[in-house]
Amino acid sequence: MQLNDRENLILKTTIEDFISSGIPISSQKLYHCYFHSISPATIRNTLAALEKKGLLKHMHTSSGRLPTDSGYRYYVDTLIQDNTSMIDEYDNVSNSLSAVADNLEDLLQATALMLGKISHLFGVVMVSHQQRSILTDI
Structure with missing residues:
Protein backbone atom coordinates (compact mmCIF):
# COMPACT_ATOMS: atom_id res chain seq x y z
CA MET A 1 0.00 0.00 0.00
CA GLN A 2 1.35 3.39 -0.99
CA LEU A 3 0.39 6.56 0.89
CA ASN A 4 1.24 10.14 -0.02
CA ASP A 5 3.30 12.35 2.31
CA ARG A 6 0.25 13.99 3.90
CA GLU A 7 -1.41 10.63 4.58
CA ASN A 8 1.81 9.29 6.10
CA LEU A 9 2.17 12.35 8.33
CA ILE A 10 -1.45 12.36 9.50
CA LEU A 11 -1.47 8.57 10.08
CA LYS A 12 1.80 8.71 12.03
CA THR A 13 0.58 11.60 14.18
CA THR A 14 -2.81 9.96 14.78
CA ILE A 15 -1.21 6.69 15.90
CA GLU A 16 1.41 8.37 18.12
CA ASP A 17 -1.23 10.57 19.77
CA PHE A 18 -3.48 7.54 20.34
CA ILE A 19 -0.57 5.55 21.79
CA SER A 20 0.26 8.35 24.25
CA SER A 21 -3.30 9.27 25.24
CA GLY A 22 -5.45 6.20 24.57
CA ILE A 23 -8.16 8.52 23.24
CA PRO A 24 -9.36 8.52 19.61
CA ILE A 25 -8.18 11.69 17.87
CA SER A 26 -10.46 14.13 16.06
CA SER A 27 -9.69 16.24 13.01
CA GLN A 28 -10.07 19.33 15.21
CA LYS A 29 -7.38 18.10 17.62
CA LEU A 30 -5.07 17.28 14.72
CA TYR A 31 -5.61 20.78 13.38
CA HIS A 32 -5.25 22.66 16.68
CA CYS A 33 -2.35 20.64 18.10
CA TYR A 34 -0.32 19.59 15.07
CA PHE A 35 -1.28 20.88 11.63
CA HIS A 36 -2.12 24.59 11.59
CA SER A 37 -1.16 24.83 7.94
CA ILE A 38 -3.61 22.11 6.81
CA SER A 39 -7.31 22.99 6.83
CA PRO A 40 -9.64 20.93 9.06
CA ALA A 41 -11.59 19.86 5.95
CA THR A 42 -8.42 18.52 4.33
CA ILE A 43 -7.56 16.68 7.54
CA ARG A 44 -11.08 15.16 7.64
CA ASN A 45 -10.79 14.08 4.00
CA THR A 46 -7.38 12.53 4.67
CA LEU A 47 -8.71 10.69 7.73
CA ALA A 48 -11.61 9.39 5.62
CA ALA A 49 -9.17 8.19 2.93
CA LEU A 50 -7.07 6.41 5.58
CA GLU A 51 -10.24 4.83 6.93
CA LYS A 52 -11.22 3.59 3.44
CA LYS A 53 -7.75 2.04 3.16
CA GLY A 54 -8.38 0.17 6.42
CA LEU A 55 -5.68 1.96 8.46
CA LEU A 56 -8.00 3.91 10.77
CA LYS A 57 -11.49 3.39 12.16
CA HIS A 58 -13.99 5.26 14.28
CA MET A 59 -16.62 3.76 16.53
CA HIS A 60 -19.34 6.38 16.00
CA THR A 61 -20.10 8.93 13.31
CA SER A 62 -18.91 11.88 15.39
CA SER A 63 -16.08 10.15 17.26
CA GLY A 64 -12.37 10.48 16.67
CA ARG A 65 -10.27 7.99 14.73
CA LEU A 66 -8.12 5.22 16.13
CA PRO A 67 -5.70 2.86 14.39
CA THR A 68 -6.67 -0.58 13.11
CA ASP A 69 -4.36 -3.59 13.27
CA SER A 70 -3.40 -2.82 9.66
CA GLY A 71 -2.69 0.78 10.66
CA TYR A 72 -0.35 -0.34 13.44
CA ARG A 73 1.37 -2.77 11.05
CA TYR A 74 1.91 0.00 8.47
CA TYR A 75 3.22 2.29 11.24
CA VAL A 76 5.73 -0.30 12.45
CA ASP A 77 6.84 -1.39 8.97
CA THR A 78 6.94 2.01 7.26
CA LEU A 79 6.67 5.05 9.53
CA ILE A 80 9.01 4.27 12.42
CA GLN A 81 12.44 5.47 11.40
Whole structure:
Protein backbone atom coordinates (compact mmCIF):
# COMPACT_ATOMS: atom_id res chain seq x y z
CA MET A 1 0.00 0.00 0.00
CA GLN A 2 1.35 3.39 -0.99
CA LEU A 3 0.39 6.56 0.89
CA ASN A 4 1.24 10.14 -0.02
CA ASP A 5 3.30 12.35 2.31
CA ARG A 6 0.25 13.99 3.90
CA GLU A 7 -1.41 10.63 4.58
CA ASN A 8 1.81 9.29 6.10
CA LEU A 9 2.17 12.35 8.33
CA ILE A 10 -1.45 12.36 9.50
CA LEU A 11 -1.47 8.57 10.08
CA LYS A 12 1.80 8.71 12.03
CA THR A 13 0.58 11.60 14.18
CA THR A 14 -2.81 9.96 14.78
CA ILE A 15 -1.21 6.69 15.90
CA GLU A 16 1.41 8.37 18.12
CA ASP A 17 -1.23 10.57 19.77
CA PHE A 18 -3.48 7.54 20.34
CA ILE A 19 -0.57 5.55 21.79
CA SER A 20 0.26 8.35 24.25
CA SER A 21 -3.30 9.27 25.24
CA GLY A 22 -5.45 6.20 24.57
CA ILE A 23 -8.16 8.52 23.24
CA PRO A 24 -9.36 8.52 19.61
CA ILE A 25 -8.18 11.69 17.87
CA SER A 26 -10.46 14.13 16.06
CA SER A 27 -9.69 16.24 13.01
CA GLN A 28 -10.07 19.33 15.21
CA LYS A 29 -7.38 18.10 17.62
CA LEU A 30 -5.07 17.28 14.72
CA TYR A 31 -5.61 20.78 13.38
CA HIS A 32 -5.25 22.66 16.68
CA CYS A 33 -2.35 20.64 18.10
CA TYR A 34 -0.32 19.59 15.07
CA PHE A 35 -1.28 20.88 11.63
CA HIS A 36 -2.12 24.59 11.59
CA SER A 37 -1.16 24.83 7.94
CA ILE A 38 -3.61 22.11 6.81
CA SER A 39 -7.31 22.99 6.83
CA PRO A 40 -9.64 20.93 9.06
CA ALA A 41 -11.59 19.86 5.95
CA THR A 42 -8.42 18.52 4.33
CA ILE A 43 -7.56 16.68 7.54
CA ARG A 44 -11.08 15.16 7.64
CA ASN A 45 -10.79 14.08 4.00
CA THR A 46 -7.38 12.53 4.67
CA LEU A 47 -8.71 10.69 7.73
CA ALA A 48 -11.61 9.39 5.62
CA ALA A 49 -9.17 8.19 2.93
CA LEU A 50 -7.07 6.41 5.58
CA GLU A 51 -10.24 4.83 6.93
CA LYS A 52 -11.22 3.59 3.44
CA LYS A 53 -7.75 2.04 3.16
CA GLY A 54 -8.38 0.17 6.42
CA LEU A 55 -5.68 1.96 8.46
CA LEU A 56 -8.00 3.91 10.77
CA LYS A 57 -11.49 3.39 12.16
CA HIS A 58 -13.99 5.26 14.28
CA MET A 59 -16.62 3.76 16.53
CA HIS A 60 -19.34 6.38 16.00
CA THR A 61 -20.10 8.93 13.31
CA SER A 62 -18.91 11.88 15.39
CA SER A 63 -16.08 10.15 17.26
CA GLY A 64 -12.37 10.48 16.67
CA ARG A 65 -10.27 7.99 14.73
CA LEU A 66 -8.12 5.22 16.13
CA PRO A 67 -5.70 2.86 14.39
CA THR A 68 -6.67 -0.58 13.11
CA ASP A 69 -4.36 -3.59 13.27
CA SER A 70 -3.40 -2.82 9.66
CA GLY A 71 -2.69 0.78 10.66
CA TYR A 72 -0.35 -0.34 13.44
CA ARG A 73 1.37 -2.77 11.05
CA TYR A 74 1.91 0.00 8.47
CA TYR A 75 3.22 2.29 11.24
CA VAL A 76 5.73 -0.30 12.45
CA ASP A 77 6.84 -1.39 8.97
CA THR A 78 6.94 2.01 7.26
CA LEU A 79 6.67 5.05 9.53
CA ILE A 80 9.01 4.27 12.42
CA GLN A 81 12.44 5.47 11.40
CA ASP A 82 15.78 4.12 12.41
CA ASN A 83 16.81 5.37 15.88
CA THR A 84 20.29 6.28 14.62
CA SER A 85 19.21 9.83 13.84
CA MET A 86 17.73 10.15 17.34
CA ILE A 87 21.01 9.00 18.90
CA ASP A 88 22.95 11.47 16.73
CA GLU A 89 20.58 14.29 17.78
CA TYR A 90 21.05 13.35 21.45
CA ASP A 91 24.84 13.47 21.02
CA ASN A 92 24.63 16.89 19.33
CA VAL A 93 22.47 18.31 22.13
CA SER A 94 24.69 16.82 24.82
CA ASN A 95 27.88 18.17 23.24
CA SER A 96 26.41 21.64 22.68
CA LEU A 97 25.20 21.94 26.26
CA SER A 98 28.44 20.57 27.71
CA ALA A 99 30.37 23.30 25.88
CA VAL A 100 28.51 26.07 27.75
CA ALA A 101 27.78 24.31 31.05
CA ASP A 102 30.05 26.65 33.06
CA ASN A 103 27.92 29.75 32.48
CA LEU A 104 24.23 29.59 33.45
CA GLU A 105 23.08 32.32 31.06
CA ASP A 106 24.93 30.73 28.11
CA LEU A 107 23.51 27.33 29.07
CA LEU A 108 19.95 28.65 29.17
CA GLN A 109 20.40 30.50 25.89
CA ALA A 110 21.80 27.40 24.19
CA THR A 111 18.95 25.31 25.61
CA ALA A 112 16.31 27.73 24.32
CA LEU A 113 17.93 27.85 20.87
CA MET A 114 18.08 24.05 20.63
CA LEU A 115 14.52 23.57 21.82
CA GLY A 116 13.34 26.14 19.30
CA LYS A 117 15.25 24.45 16.52
CA ILE A 118 13.93 20.99 17.41
CA SER A 119 10.32 22.03 18.07
CA HIS A 120 10.09 24.81 15.44
CA LEU A 121 8.52 27.01 18.12
CA PHE A 122 9.50 30.27 19.80
CA GLY A 123 11.13 30.10 23.24
CA VAL A 124 11.84 32.64 25.95
CA VAL A 125 14.48 32.25 28.64
CA MET A 126 14.69 34.39 31.75
CA VAL A 127 17.22 34.19 34.52
CA SER A 128 16.13 35.01 38.03
CA HIS A 129 18.56 37.10 40.03
CA GLN A 130 17.27 35.84 43.35
CA GLN A 131 19.54 33.68 45.42
CA ARG A 132 16.89 31.06 46.10
CA SER A 133 14.12 30.28 43.64
CA ILE A 134 11.53 27.56 43.73
CA LEU A 135 9.90 26.38 40.53
CA THR A 136 6.24 25.77 41.24
CA ASP A 137 4.65 25.49 37.79
CA ILE A 138 5.62 25.10 34.14
